[in-house]
Amino acid sequence: MSWNNLPLGRRLLWVVLLGMLLLGVSLVLGLGLGSTAASWHRKLAALLGLSSPGDILTTIIWRIRGPRVLVAGLVGATLSLGGLVFQALLRNPLADPYILGISGGSAVGAILGLLIGLAPFPGVALLAFLGSMSTLLLILLITAGASGARKGSLLLAGVMVNAFCSAVIIFLVSITQDARLHSMLYWLMGDLSMSAPAQASSLIYLLLPCFLVILCLARPLNLLLMGEETALYLGLNVAVTSRLLLIVTSLMVSLAVCRSGLVGFVGLVVPHMFRLVLGPDHRLLIPACLLGGASYLILCDLISRVLPAQGEMPVGVVTAMVGAPLFILLLVRSRR
């Protein structure tokens, strides 16, 4: 029996099972691998909590790598889901979580924060969040009056806001000369290295409700994909649903971005990859993007930590370097 002939419930079960497996493997690798030289059985013992409490390896795995892996997973899931929703909502395959100026706004906020010398958390993160929220408000205000052409104007407004913010960012970067320049560039390319346990757990409480809301709106998203008019005739309150999706998605992406900086490409590559494999049904794509997106960023972060002989590279470099070829490969194979 081919994949499409399977009942939806069965397909969903497979997606969740395989996704969990992938996430499990990514978690073990993300926690277990790193720059510490230790034998596998010692690491395994530390992972399972069998080694003595004061063991240095246990501290490294659970206090240092643990929060970082958790943040990477949450950010990956958020960006993938954000891309999925924006691509459906704006009916544009190039839409990504940053399309509405979320990246531009939060980058301006973060860089201002770094310039005036705030701590990465909460200072810089808070300014980044405020920045993205104010661009979102601005865009909602710009497009509030327009009805039929809303999607077009929403996209255009986002592109314009992003362009303006880029100019501001380049200006701010160009007038900075000292060590702060380095942290700015890292923030702009995505940086997961500053993850403390408290931040990681607060991120969970904020993001999980957003995931749940979007999970509940899987069927409406399918209807929206068929066009707003059709969705309306199939009984969907289009205005309320699309506004809700827009706000929840922007909110969760802003929350993720203010923690991680601009991790590019995840929101583009993960949803499209799953669409090629699973088809357009959001009831499968949402769980797939959550689990797969989390695994993807955990693995990319692992590479960014382990690959360079000294130090680390920004995770955004890895997401694009791994993602783009992978995606092109899938695209070519699916066309055959």
Next chain:
Amino acid sequence: MTPAVLVQHLRVAYGRQPVLHDLSFEVPAGAFFIIIGPNSSGKTTLLRTLAGGVKSREGQVEIWGTPVDRFSKRALARLVAVVPQQMPTDIPFTVQEVVLMGRSPHVGWMDLEKPTDLKLAQEAMTLTSVAHLAQRPLPQLSGGELQRVIIARALCQQPRLLLLDEPTAALDPAHQVNLMDLLAQLKAELGLTVVMVSHDLNLAAMYGEHLLLLNRGEAVQVGRPADVLTYEQLERAYGCAVLVDENPLGGVPRVTLVPQKFLRARGF
């Protein structure tokens, strides 16, 4: 008997631009009702209004005796199904998935389809002869197949009123007749009330039990094909010369378009 649709003194405007003014008519339950009229006479707007898609308007629109605004979107979609003129065809949903979307107003947003939903979709696809295409993705369908799939989706909503916006516009003659026969059959077998917009006056004459001729947002005439498709009314509404005689198949008018060169040759 309560009419399926009752429209009284309906006015709709898009901004300052009036689209429908003071329109009144009714569609009897179980009728095959066809709306005709020149481009931009307000046909599609009227259809949208009946489906609850136009908010700013004056006048009364009732569906089986209940004002259309009283329905929630979901409740209205259980009663009225729409086959729109345009729809995206680039999304690779399978035919079965698209037809199952017709169950949306009946099942919760979180529910997966139950066996009864699958059975209804199967029946709808069989009725419109697309059951063999169930696993085919939408972009691979021809125009005629697509139209039948969308009608199957509409039937899956189990509506009492079916609205169609120029469903035959992109079809070849054989598919046009097949589709119209299908609609007549659905009306007879399921007791559906069918309201459709058409540019084809002869199809309207042959299949329509009641016609509404719209011009510039006003009703020129409502009634049986023979009362609506008269030379004077058609010429006035469409602004072109037509020849109206009796269809050789019998019983209904036949409309023939008259080219300019023909008129010129006879000194008009």
